[in-house]
Every structure is written in C-alpha cells, then in structure tokens.
Amino acid sequence: MDQAILEAFAQTTSWMCLLCIFVGTLWGIIVGALPGLGSVLAITICLPFTYALDPASAIALLLGCYCGSVYGGCISAILINTPGTPQSAATCFDGFPMAQQGKADLALGWATGSSVFGGLLSCIVLIVCGPQLAKFALNFGPVETFALILMALTCIASISKGSMPAGLLSGVLGLFLVTVGMDPVSGNMRFTFGYFKLSGGFELIAVVVGVFALTEVFARAAEFLNNKAPQVAYSGMRFAPWHEWKIRIGLLLKSSIIGSVVGILPGTGAATAAFISYAEAKRSSPRSAGMGQGEPDGLVASEAANNAVTGGALVPSLALGLPGDAVTAVMLATLVLHGITPGVRLMIDNPVAVYSAFIALIIANILMFFQGFAVAKFFARFLRIPEPLLMGMVVILCLLGTYGIRNSAFDLVVTLVFGIFGYILRVFGMPVAPLVIGMVLGTQLELSLRQGLLLSDGNFWAFFNGHPIALALFAMTAVLLCLPLIRYGLERRRAALGQAAPPEVEE
Amino acid sequence: MKKTFSVLACIMALFLCVSGASAANWPAKNITVLVPLAAGGNTDGLARGLIVPALEKAFGVKALVKNVPGGALTLGAAEVANSKPDGYTLMVAPLGPVVLQTQLRTLPYGKDAFAPIYFIANSPSFLIATKDVPSSFDAMIADAKANPGKYVYGSTGPGTVPHINLIALCKQYGVEMKHVPDRSGAEVMKSMASGTTHFFADAGMYIPRYDLQGLVIFSDERHPDFPNIPSAKEIGSDQRFSVWNALYAPAGTPAEILDKIYDACKDLSKDPEAQKFVSGMGAHFIDMTRAEFTDFVNAEYDKFGGIIKEAGIKLE
Amino acid sequence: MPKITGRLLFSVVMFSIGAFLLAYSYTTANVAAAAQFGPQFFPRILLWTWLVLALAMMAESILLKGRKYKEQNWKGLFASIGLTALACTLMPIVGFLPISLTFMLAYPWALGYRRSTVLIPLSIIFSFATWYIFNEILLIPLPEIPWLA
Numbered sequence: 001m002d003q004a005i006l007e008a009f010a011q012t013t014s015w016m017c018l019l020c021i022f023v024g025t026l027w028g029i030i031v032g033a034l035p036g037l038g039s040v041l042a043i044t045i046c047l048p049f050t051y052a053l054d055p056a057s058a059i060a061l062l063l064g065c066y067c068g069s070v071y072g073g074c075i076s077a078i079l080i081n082t083p084g085t086p087q088s089a090a091t092c093f094d095g096f097p098m099a100q101q102g103k104a105d106l107a108l109g110w111a112t113g114s115s116v117f118g119g120l121l122s123c124i125v126l127i128v129c130g131p132q133l134a135k136f137a138l139n140f141g142p143v144e145t146f147a148l149i150l151m152a153l154t155c156i157a158s159i160s161k162g163s164m165p166a167g168l169l170s171g172v173l174g175l176f177l178v179t180v181g182m183d184p185v186s187g188n189m190r191f192t193f194g195y196f197k198l199s200g201g202f203e204l205i206a207v208v209v210g211v212f213a214l215t216e217v218f219a220r221a222a223e224f225l226n227n228k229a230p231q232v233a234y235s236g237m238r239f240a241p242w243h244e245w246k247i248r249i250g251l252l253l254k255s256s257i258i259g260s261v262v263g264i265l266p267g268t269g270a271a272t273a274a275f276i277s278y279a280e281a282k283r284s285s286p287r288s289a290g291m292g293q294g295e296p297d298g299l300v301a302s303e304a305a306n307n308a309v310t311g312g313a314l315v316p317s318l319a320l321g322l323p324g325d326a327v328t329a330v331m332l333a334t335l336v337l338h339g340i341t342p343g344v345r346l347m348i349d350n351p352v353a354v355y356s357a358f359i360a361l362i363i364a365n366i367l368m369f370f371q372g373f374a375v376a377k378f379f380a381r382f383l384r385i386p387e388p389l390l391m392g393m394v395v396i397l398c399l400l401g402t403y404g405i406r407n408s409a410f411d412l413v414v415t416l417v418f419g420i421f422g423y424i425l426r427v428f429g430m431p432v433a434p435l436v437i438g439m440v441l442g443t444q445l446e447l448s449l450r451q452g453l454l455l456s457d458g459n460f461w462a463f464f465n466g467h468p469i470a471l472a473l474f475a476m477t478a479v480l481l482c483l484p485l486i487r488y489g490l491e492r493r494r495a496a497l498g499q500a501a502p503p504e505v506e507e
Numbered sequence: 508m509k510k511t512f513s514v515l516a517c518i519m520a521l522f523l524c525v526s527g528a529s530a531a532n533w534p535a536k537n538i539t540v541l542v543p544l545a546a547g548g549n550t551d552g553l554a555r556g557l558i559v560p561a562l563e564k565a566f567g568v569k570a571l572v573k574n575v576p577g578g579a580l581t582l583g584a585a586e587v588a589n590s591k592p593d594g595y596t597l598m599v600a601p602l603g604p605v606v607l608q609t610q611l612r613t614l615p616y617g618k619d620a621f622a623p624i625y626f627i628a629n630s631p632s633f634l635i636a637t638k639d640v641p642s643s644f645d646a647m648i649a650d651a652k653a654n655p656g657k658y659v660y661g662s663t664g665p666g667t668v669p670h671i672n673l674i675a676l677c678k679q680y681g682v683e684m685k686h687v688p689d690r691s692g693a694e695v696m697k698s699m700a701s702g703t704t705h706f707f708a709d710a711g712m713y714i715p716r717y718d719l720q721g722l723v724i725f726s727d728e729r730h731p732d733f734p735n736i737p738s739a740k741e742i743g744s745d746q747r748f749s750v751w752n753a754l755y756a757p758a759g760t761p762a763e764i765l766d767k768i769y770d771a772c773k774d775l776s777k778d779p780e781a782q783k784f785v786s787g788m789g790a791h792f793i794d795m796t797r798a799e800f801t802d803f804v805n806a807e808y809d810k811f812g813g814i815i816k817e818a819g820i821k822l823e
Numbered sequence: 824m825p826k827i828t829g830r831l832l833f834s835v836v837m838f839s840i841g842a843f844l845l846a847y848s849y850t851t852a853n854v855a856a857a858a859q860f861g862p863q864f865f866p867r868i869l870l871w872t873w874l875v876l877a878l879a880m881m882a883e884s885i886l887l888k889g890r891k892y893k894e895q896n897w898k899g900l901f902a903s904i905g906l907t908a909l910a911c912t913l914m915p916i917v918g919f920l921p922i923s924l925t926f927m928l929a930y931p932w933a934l935g936y937r938r939s940t941v942l943i944p945l946s947i948i949f950s951f952a953t954w955y956i957f958n959e960i961l962l963i964p965l966p967e968i969p970w971l972a
Contacts, residue, residue, distance in 0.1 A: 044546040044574070045961045048555065138701040142687075165879035169837065172876060176844075176869045182579060183862040185688055187611070187665030190862055191844065196585065196615050200577025214907065221903030222895045224934055266697045321716055322697045329693055330547035336787050337552060343716030388931035389941075393949060395907055395930070396923055399914065400953065404963050406582070407575050409915035416911040420904060428830045446865045447690070453860050454687050455659065455703065496886075539964055571964050 008355030011056040012363065017356075020057040022371075024064025025364045029375050031065075032072020035082040035213045035394065036401020038205055039069040043330050055338040055353060060360035062334060066327050067119060067310050067364045070270050071372065074111040074303055075379055078104060080394070082213040086204060087270035087306045089436050090278045092212070093159055094291060094298030101294050105376075109239040110299040112372040114252060118304035119365035121256040122263065122311025127358050131347065134319035137264045142451035143463050145267050147473035149445045152268070154480040155275035156434040158282040159292060164488045166430040174438020175445065177202050184443070185450045197410045204439050206402045206411040207418050211432050213398045214419025217391050219426060224387065236377040240296065251281060251300050259305035263312020267448070269325040270306040271440045277305035283483050311361060318354050320344055533594050533764050538562055538570045541598045543583025545576040549788050550752050553627055554599040556784055557775055558754060565771035579664060580604040581614055588616035592759035597768070599627070601752050603667060606808040610815055611666045618808050621755040624765055625772045626800045628790035630710035631726040632672055632748040633736065635719050637705050644722045644742055648680050655683035661695040661704035662688050666820075669695075672708035672725070672748045675814050679744060710750055712789025725749070747810075752790075753800070769797050830884035838877035845870040902933035918968030923950035 011017060024046065031042035042065050050058035073088030078095035091111060098107040125133070140148075153171065160167020180191045181201025192198040239245075255277040262273035281301035282288045291298045313324035321343035323329035332342045340346070340353050347354055383390065402415045422432050456462035464471060540562070542554045554572050562570040575583035584604035590596040598621070609618050634644075640658070641647045651658050662670035665688055677684055687704055689695045696717050698704040707713070711733055714721050721736040725748040729738050739746050754772065756765060775781045776792035785792060795803060848863045848870065906929055914922045927946030936942070957963045 040545070045963070047546060051556065141701055141703045163880070163883060165876045165883055169873065169876040169880060172869055172873050176866060176873065179866045179869070184664065184690060186862045188862040190866060191847070197582075200582045217907070218900060218903050221934060222897070222900040224896050224899050266694070320700060322700065323693045326545065326547070329691075333547045333552060337556065337784070339783070339787060341716055344718045345716070386931075386936055388934040388936040389945065391934075392927050392930040395910065396926060396949075396953070399910060400957065400965070403914070403966070404957075406577060407573050407964065408582075412911040412914060416908055419907065424833070428833045449865065450860060451687050451703075454685060458860060573964050
C-alpha cells in the first residue's frame with residue numbers, strides 16, 4: 001500500500017500533472033467566477049483535452065477544474081451579487097452586503113480561506129475514512145435522502161427575514177417549477193400545456209442566471225442616476241486578523257464536515273451542503289443576528305461547505321464507482337476512457353489512481369489559495385470599468401452561459417422572463433434566493449418521496465418506522481425550523497405592539 | 508455612425524467570403540454532431556472519441572459536439588429532426604429517442620424524420636441482479652411468483668429500454684415486481700448497492716464493476732466475457748434487447764453525403780484503438796451497410812411497437 | 824378598505840396563478856400510478872401550500888406599514904429590460920455576432936455612457952474575442968448568422 005502511495009506521489013508531482021492541476025484550477029476559478037458558466041460547463045470544456053493525457057493528469061485536470069469552479073463562484077457572488085455557480089448562491093447573502101459596506105476585499109479573504117480550509121479538510125476525511133464512509137452512505141435510501149433534503153429546505157426559513165410568507169412562497173414556487181416537464185416516475189408530462197419545448201422542464205442555470213444576474217443588472221439600471229452608480233470599490237483580497245478567524249474555527253470545522261458528509265451522499269451536491277450549512281450557522285452562531293447583512297459567518301458557512309463537497313464526492317466515486325454528482329460522473333467516464341475501470345474493485349486493482357486523485361485534490365486546494373488572490377486582483381481591475389459597459393458585458397456573458405448549457409433558444413427566454421420576475425420580486429421585498437433553493441432541491445425531493453412511497457406501498461408513516469437515520473434528520477429539521485419561525489413571530493409581535501423599526505426604505 | 512457602418516460593412520464582406528455550401532463541395536464548413544445527452548456518458552464518449560476524429564480525419568473540417576439534454580433525449584432529437592438536411596447537422600444517439608419514445612408519446616417528429624447512417628456499437632442487455640437474489644433464473648422466477656411485490660426493479664426512467672425490458676419479462680413469466688425508477692445508470696447502481704433495488708436490465712459492464720450478478724443475457728448467444736450467464740434462447744425466451752448507439756442525419760439529406768459519411772466511419776470497427784475504446788464501455792461493433800441498418804431500425808421499431816401494444820403502455 | 828399597495832396586488836396575482844394551476848392539475852387525465860400517488864400528487868401539495876402562503880402574504884401586506892420607494896431611473900430600467908429582451912429573443916435567430924456588436928453599442932448608450940471612442944472598439948473586440956474563444960477554443964457552438972449558415 002505504501003508502494004502505491006509513493007508511486008501516486010511520483011506521478012502526481014510529475015511536471016505534466018502539476019501543470020494540469022495548475023491550469024485546471026485556474027480555469028475552474030475563472031469559469032466559476034463568470035456568471036452563467038458553471039462547474040459542469042467547465043468540465044465539459046476540459047473533456048477533449050483529457051483524451052490526450054495520461055490518466056493521472058487527466059484526473060488532475062478535472063479535479064482542479066471542479067475545485068476551482070466551486071470556489072470561483074464566490075467571486076462574482078460577493079462583487080456583483082450574482083453567484084457564478086449555483087453552489088455559491090448562499091455566499092451572496094452575506095458576501096454582497098459586505099461588499100456594499102466597502103469590505104469586499106475582506107469578504108473575498110473570508111471566502112477564499114474558508115474554501116481552501118473546507119477543501120483540505122474534506123481531503124483529510126477522504127483519505128482517513130473514505131471506504132468506511134462510503135459504506136455508510138449506502139444506508140441512505142430514498143427515505144433518508146428525503147429527510148436530508150427537507151432539512152436543507154429549512155434554509156429558506158432562515159433567510160426569509162423580511163417576510164416569512166413571501167420567502168416560503170418563493171421557495172414553494174421554486175419547488176413547483178421543477179415539476180414542470182416529464183414526471184420522473186410515471187413519465188407523464190406535467191404543466192407543459194402541450195408545448196413541446198417545456199417537456200424538458202426549466203433548466204436550473206437559466207433560472208439562476210435570470211433571477212440573480214439579470215435581476216441585478218436591471219436593478220442597477222434602475223439605480224443608475226446621473227451616471228453615478230453605487231460603486232463597490234476595493235483592491236484585491238485581504239484577510240481578517242487572526243483573532244477573528246479564531247472565534248470562527250468551530251464554525252469552519254462544522255461547515256466543512258457538513259460539506260464532506262453531504263458530498264459523500266449521492267443525490268446531493270455542493271449547493272445543498274451550502275444551504276444546510278448556512279441554516280445551521282444561522283441557528284447556532286452567536287452572531288446570527290447579523291447574518292444576512294454582512295456577517296462573515298455566512299460566508300464561512302457557505303464556502304467551507306461547498307468546497308468540502310469536492311473531497312466528499314470523491315469518496316463514493318472512487319470507493320464504489322458511484323458518482324456523487326454530474327462532475328464526478330464525468331470524471332469516472334474519463335477513467336473508463338483511459339482504461340481504468342471504476343467500481344468496487346478500483347481500490348484493489350488500481351490504488352495508484354485512487355491515491356493520485358487524493359494528492360491532486362490537495363495540491364489543487366493549495367494552489368487555489370494563491371490563484372484566488374491573483375484572480376481577485378484581476379477582477380478588481382476589471383470591475384473598475386464604467387458600470388454601463390460592465391453590465392453590458394455581464395449580460396452578454398450570461399446569455400452565452402445560459403445558451404451553452406443546452407443550446408436552447410427557449411432557455412434564453414426563460415432567463416429573460418425570470419430576470420424580469422426576479423426584479424418584480426425584489427421591488428416587492430420578496431427574497432429571490434429561496435426560488436433557487438427550491439429549484440435545486442426540488443427534483444431530488446420529489447423523486448425520493450415518490451420512491452419511498454413506492455417501496456412502502458403508499459404508507460407514509462412507514463417513513464418514520466425502521467429508518468433511524470431518517471428519524472434523526474427529521475428531528476433536526478424540526479429544530480432548524482422552529483428557531484426562525486419563533487424569531488419571526490416575536491419580531492411581528494414587537495412590530496404590532498408599536499415598537500416597530502421604521503418603515504423599510506425600498507432599495 | 509458612419510464609422511460604425513463602414514466597420515460593419517467590412518465584417519459582412521469578410522463573412523461573405525466564407526459562403527454557403529452545396530452537396531458537391533460538402534463539407535465546406537464545420538459539422539455539428541448533436542448528442543441528446545449531457546456530456547460524460549457513453550454516447551457522448553462515442554461521439555467525441557470515435558465519430559468526431561473519424562469525420563475530421565476524412566474531411567479536414569472541424570466537427571463540434573453539441574449537447575442538448577432533456578425530455579428523455581427527445582429535445583435533442585427534435586432539434587436534429589427539424590434542422591436543414593444539408594449534411595452539416597448529424598446526431599449520435601442511442602435507440603431511445605428514435606424507436607422507443609416515438610411510440611410512447613406524441614412528439615413533433617417520428618422515426619422517419621431521421622436517415623440512419625452508421626451503426627456504431629451494440630451492447631446486449633443483461634438481467635443484472637444483486638447478490639442476494641437466487642442465481643438461477645428459474646429459481647428466481649419461482650421465488651418472484653411465490654412472493655409478488657417482493658422484488659424491485661430499477662430503470663433509468665419511465666419508458667426507457669431497461670424499463671420496457673423488465674415489463675416484457677414480467678409479463679412473459681407472470682411475475683409481479685415493483686418498479687422504482689431513477690434518473691441515470693449511476694443512480695440505479697447506487698440503489699442496487701444500498702439494497703433498494705434488486706434488478707436492472709442494461710449492459711454487462713456493470714456486473715464486475717459493482718459486484719453484481721447476471722441472470723440471463725437477452726441475446727441468442729452467450730457473451731464471451733460472461734460464459735456462465737445463460738442466453739435468453741437457452742432458457743426458452745424470445746426476448747432480445749440491447750442498447751445500441753448510432754449516427755443519424757435528418758431525413759432528406761442527399762444520399763451522396765450520407766454515403767460519404769458512412770465511408771468515413773465504416774473502418775472504425777477494424778481499428779484496434781477504437782475496438783479497445785468500445786469494449787471499455789462493454790460494447791462491440793457490428794458491421795452493417797446503410798441499407799441493412801435502416802432495416803434494423805425498422806425491425807427494432809416494430810419489436811418495441813409489439814411489446815408496447817401488448818403491455819398497454821402509454822405515457823400521455 | 825385596505826390600502827392597495829403593490830405588494831397586495833402582487834400577492835393577489837400570485838394567488839390567482841396558483842389557483843389556476845391547481846384547477847388545471849385536477850382537470851388533466853392522469854395515468855394511475857402504483858400506490859395511488861400519481862404524477863399530480865406532489866404538485867398539488869405544493870399548490871395548496873402556495874395558496875395558503877399567498878393568502879398569508881395578502882394578510883401581511885394589509886397589516887404592514889407601507890413602503891417608501893426611492894427615486895428610480897425608469898428610463899434606464901426599461902431600456903435595460905427592453906434591450907436584454909431583444910438580445911434574448913433575437914440571438915438564436917440573427918446569430919451571436921450581430922447581436923453582441925449591436926448590444927454592446929446600444930446598452931451603454933441607453934444608460935448614458937456615450938463615449939464612442941471607447942464603445943466602438945470595445946464592442947468589436949469583445950464580440951469577436953468572445954466568439955473566437957467559444958467557437959474555436961472551447962468548441963461550444965454559438966448561434967450562427969443564418970444567411971451564412
């Protein structure tokens with residue numbers, strides 16, 4: 001076994017492989033930072049290049065890409081309130097307010113540090129107890145997955161600070177939108193009104209780009225008075241002093257563990273991890289009152305969790321051959337193309353491949369730290385150009401990103417419609433993020449519910465009987481749900497009794 | 508304003524130099540190969556790894572892969588069906604959208620919207636089962652008959668080949684099993700690994716990879732890699748299923764262009780690199796001329812038509 | 824008579840849409856699936872929740888204090904939405920390059936940035952660079968100009 005580790009180390013530190021990691025991570029960060037272009041697109045573009053490489057380098061390229069893109073999304077989330085990838089949606093909640101307060105460089109520092117920490121911790125988890133965790137993940141059947149996603153949905157309640165019914169409605173709308181199209185269980189078409197183009201459903205990226213990016217563009221156009229835009233001035237990346245980091249170590253660890261665990265479980269991805277982590281931070285952090293208005297805790301929770309998923313997702317992929325998400329699926333396919341058969345025997349037949357993946361991921365995370373710095377500085381310059389020009393380019397890039405997913409003209413229209421809808425929501429003070437959360441989680445939620453019901457012959461109460469993991473998750477969901485609701489109720493009561501805050505000014 | 512106009516005029520002139528094409532000088536520009544699936548799967552791998560290099564080598568133009576997933580592969584297929592039959596848009600797809608989905612739903616295209624060109628690779632379907640199912644086919648059937656609803660079979664979605672395959676099987680042997688669909692092969696493997704699902708009918712490569720067993724192969728002969736798995740013919744069943752990928756063009760594309768494309772691809776089966784590539788996916792080549800392939804497509808269409816009618820399956 | 828705020832109207836509209844969808848879900852003939860939980864089972868749960876929440880929103884907007892609105896740049900907003908709408912709908916028809924070139928000229932212009940010495944070169948460089956990177960390097964096909972295709 002040590003032999004394999006040494007050989008893997010030699011392979012991974014070969015000059016070709018290191019170059020691949022470097023290029024892959026940098027590429028991932030840039031693609032991740034551009035709104036509309038996500039992790040899957042980044043990986044798809046790298047695919048042709050992997051054919052010519054040796055297996056270790058091919059995997060290293062893809063891993064670097066994966067890692068970088070999950071991190072890169074935070075850059076645009078913080079700077080222009082538009083998550084570069086859906087996984088960074090939760091980073092907007094506190095990232096952009098911090099940027100508006102002039103602390104964008106600090107926010108980037110928090111995000112980068114947390115991402116790297118999360119990534120590295122998940123690598124350690126992966127190396128130390130990978131196979132055992134993989135076995136544990138097999139205990140997650142439809143009922144457990146349903147319970148887990150329900151828990152992630154409680155994040156909606158945590159961020160609906162303005163108006164609870166509005167936030168929840170936004171979330172329900174998101175959940176509903178994913179039911180449009182083909183029913184995954186019976187094959188029937190739902191809510192397509194006979195329109196063929198809708199049979200594929202709404203593409204998530206199209207909606208995310210519309211509701212975050214275009215809405216932001218429109219909002220800025222509305223605020224652009226006298227050629228003066230509220231500028232987010234900053235200069236690169238800065239790290240908060242050590243004592244600030246020290247008080248958040250517990251949060252960092254917890255979020256990274258949440259991310260690693262969620263990554264191991266198939267069917268859930270980085271976005272789910274970020275939402276669960278955010279909801280948990282909101283529940284337990286002593287600084288939770290400030291969350292949503294520029295409290296670093298929100299950034300730490302979201303970014304540590306979403307990067308911790310990268311290591312976690314490798315666990316079932318390498319130990320069992322079961323990809324955790326779309327990106328790891330592509331990685332396994334690449335292994336097949338290089339003659340390495342993934343599956344339960346990979347660890348036994350080809351331990352070098354497994355270890356070189358771990359090592360590549362560690363190197364990628366370290367490189368990401370430095371590259372993040374450089375990319376942030378570059379974006380600093382880039383964002384100094386006059387706002388109308390910048391927004392014009394953002395729109396074109398977003399439209400391209402949307403088009404590039406499915407090469408669909410329909411998706412462009414979806415983006416536009418949701419951009420307008422998102423703007424309307426914003427005007428009326430309805431939070432827009434729950435819509436995206438609902439869409440991200442909706443398909444898996446419904447599928448696991450229906451699968452569970454099929455298996456138990458329609459008996460919903462069987463969900464609570466004989467599924468200890470699910471019971472534990474349901475209990476935690478209840479806990480996570482109660483706090484925001486109670487807080488909201490108290491707030492309303494206070495308002496009603498006349499001790500209200502002044503009427504909110506529309507932004 | 509004048510400056511802008513003259514600049515735009517120059518650009519237009521530049522592009523007019525790269526003018527449109529006719530069948531005689533095909534291909535004069537890039538070819539688009541559409542894959543109705545997301546990147547990274549077997550079909551996508553075949554398109555990028557086999558077809559694109561073959562086309563580029565033969566004709567010297569670039570071939571770009573366009574992924575259009577969604578709607579159980581029908582969105583991409585519909586786009587190809589509606590595109591201009593000038594030979595610049597091709598499709599690499601499995602059998603689903605062409606011979607199966609067209610009979611299950613009302614779609615804006617039919618089987619005849621495509622001109623079949625080249626049959627790429629075939630993997631015969633196996634009845635894959637988890638290790639806790641009795642290893643003999645007959646024993647399993649007996650157990651299933653005695654305990655209706657005990658066994659669960661999975662699929663990559665309603666109306667897919669694995670689903671239809673198991674429906675036909677259950678009907679022929681009179682057993683009752685539950686169907687719990689997933690969305691992709693990987694998810695089905697996960698369900699099988701965690702014990703939720705017992706059966707899945709798909710390519711044999713899953714068997715050694717995920718520590719499963721195969722009960723029967725739905726073809727005439729046994730598979731050389733799996734000498735212990737009986738064939739459907741041996742157990743007395745006439746069900747034949749396989750997963751095959753092929754290259755198509757929109758119907759109406761000139762025959763000379765189709766022949767040119769066919770000639771570019773037909774030697775793939777003799778190339779040892781390509782053979783290794785394809786067997787890594789658990790598939791193998793079958794040589795067919797264009798005419799033979801067209802007959803094959805029609806035969807598959809009729810076969811599925813028969814099964815669907817008999818079992819009374821209809822999805823909206 | 825409760826004050827008609829924008830929010831109240833919005834929640835009424837949301838309620839109507841939800842009600843319409845719910846009614847629609849009861850009219851379509853559904854294939855009976857196993858375990859009596861057919862395709863409309865989950866959407867109906869969502870739609871009922873939708874209606875309840877829309878009602879809660881209506882109640883809330885009646886009881887809430889009114890919101891003040893800051894001065895908005897309506898011209899800028901509508902120009903922004905209008906131009907983006909044109910870009911979205913026309914790009915697949917007309918092709919990427921013409922739309923990108925025109926958009927990069929028109930959008931900043933509409934928002935008040937009129938320095939053509941910057942606009943023209945920027946739009947040309949940006950459009951061509953993007954087209955080149957996507958089509959040639961990344962190999963992602965962009966919408967073609969139809970009369971050249």
